[in-house]
Amino acid sequence: MKKTEKIAFTGIFTALAFALSYIEYLIPFDAIGVPGVKLGLANLAVMAALYLFGFFSAAAVSLVRILLSWLIFGNFTAFAYSLIGGVLSLAAMYLLKKIDLFGEIGVSVSGAVAHNAGQLAAAWLLTSTPGVWYYLPVLAIAAAVTGTLNGLLLKIALPRVKKIIN
Amino acid sequence: MRKFLSICLCMAMVLPVYSCTNPEKRYSASYTDVFDTVVDFTAYCSTESEFRTVSESVHAELVRLHRLFDIYNEYPGVPNAAYINRAAGGTAVETEPELTELIKTGKSFFAETGGRLNFALGSLLSVWHFYRAEGTRVPAFEELSESAKHTDPDKVIVDGNTVAFSDPLIKLDFGAFAKGYAAAAAAETAKKLGISDFALNLGGNVVVSGTKNGEKWNIGVQDPEGGILTTLHVSGVSVVTSGDYQRYYEVDGVRYHHIIDSETLYPCGFYRSVTVVCADNSVADALSTALFCLDIESGRELARKYSAEALWILPSGETVRTGGFADYE
Amino acid sequence: MNKKTLRDIILVAVIVVTAASALAVINSSSRPGTEFEILVGGELFGTYRLDRDAVITVGDLCVAEVKGGEVFMRSSTCANQTCVHHRPISSAGDPIVCLPNSVTVRIKGGSETDYVV
8 A cells, every 4th residue: 555545544533533422422422421431433443444455544643633623622731631642542542453462353442442541541640539430440441341342343344344445 | 651641643644744755656645425526535645554544634623613613513512504504593602713703704804804704694594505405496586585594694793612693593604715725724734744745625615735746736627617727737726716606506597606795685696606716715715705795896805905816707718817817827 | 042142142141240349349439538336435337328318316326318429427525515516517628527526427538538638
């Protein structure tokens, strides 16, 4: 795949990630009662980019998407939390994919758990409340569930997307 | 034979000093039968039986003083405050040296606090006590001012071990510093028995000695609205708080608490609470009551006189401290 | 099912089990400030949680009730009923005391506080 193609697709996937995060925002998940539980749909696009175009493409999709959300929705704290979560999530997913021992589900779940842990760390650093760590077990379980779902979706969709692109 | 027995007795008396010399575990006991409040005692001792011995002695001392200072009940064979109140109007009565000492301390407090702390306020205080127990009415000013005519400490005459009232309607009431005196005495009892690491809370009068395994004792100051306002880390001092939420009753939504201003004859409304930290518990007790009805500047001066530190909590929630109070926080 | 998928399942299982057990541990030990004690005659009668609504009968002396994170004295056999009129408590400040029955209800302070004045 040529570099220009990669860049172009990265752009498309970024837009896709942004659209997915907006859709997720429309679905109310607050009923769970625990702050920070979400579907993580945008991660689908990030992971797809990772598998199809490599690390830098995935990084671009993730970070540009987070930046876009901030610019358009204007919430700095949400941006800070997303950024830290996004960076850790990306690192975890890249590592797990690299060691090549786990499938899409494993990569997705580790990304989700890392994302939530990152957000808790951000909350802890910004508000100095050690109590936030009490939420880790619940968020870890939620991440396992949503991560598995996203991973399954990716597993199914990936071969078909590959065909379309090539 | 006598010599042998007396030697044994001496040795037996010395033994208690050696108990609790290896302060290790923390034990606590509570009593609710003295001074109309809850008493908590915590000490570090090496065994539970040693702790029981000490806490029972502390309790016994508190019961003794509770009876001695009681102004509502008489006990056979104890010429206590209630007895003096009943009998000293007509003639000089004999009492225990501890009570005459307390009266002298009271006279000194009266002089030093410009009359704010009056051990002879019993006549006025008993009116309020009656209405507070009844709980539905406020005493009329006429009744209060009539009782206030009989509150001059100079009319309490101490001579050796005897007390006489030159005003037959005067009544003693040591409420302002009785708990303080008792807390200090109980602490002395514990120290004499050899423990140096303990804390005693006599219904808001706290004495702390030593440490809990190296750490200072943590005494929380109540926030009148609920919860703890600040925590003091202390050792070897007394902490006493007087608050408008400790004993009160309400009529038509207005709260009437137990600290009565000898000038206005009504409960003082300047502050929600006053906390005093100082070396002696009876001084801390007396000061917390006196400062409750004084303006802040006079209160500061009084605290300075007794080398004490104070914290005022105003009705607005605002707090004022003397210069050294924050050192305890 | 290939090896990777098997490892995925194991990974998810490990995460879920670890988190679930951590959750169980946290819920079984409640934090300070959310427990209270009832003492009778100076002896500990029992320790209870503030976050669990309950009605506690203290012998034939009185009945305490926990509701909405607060504890109050529902009824008592004492004459003055001061304890029943006491406002519900939820923090380590003043305790509810029934002197005639020698019953004390008090919130445990943070592991730090020894006494409250």
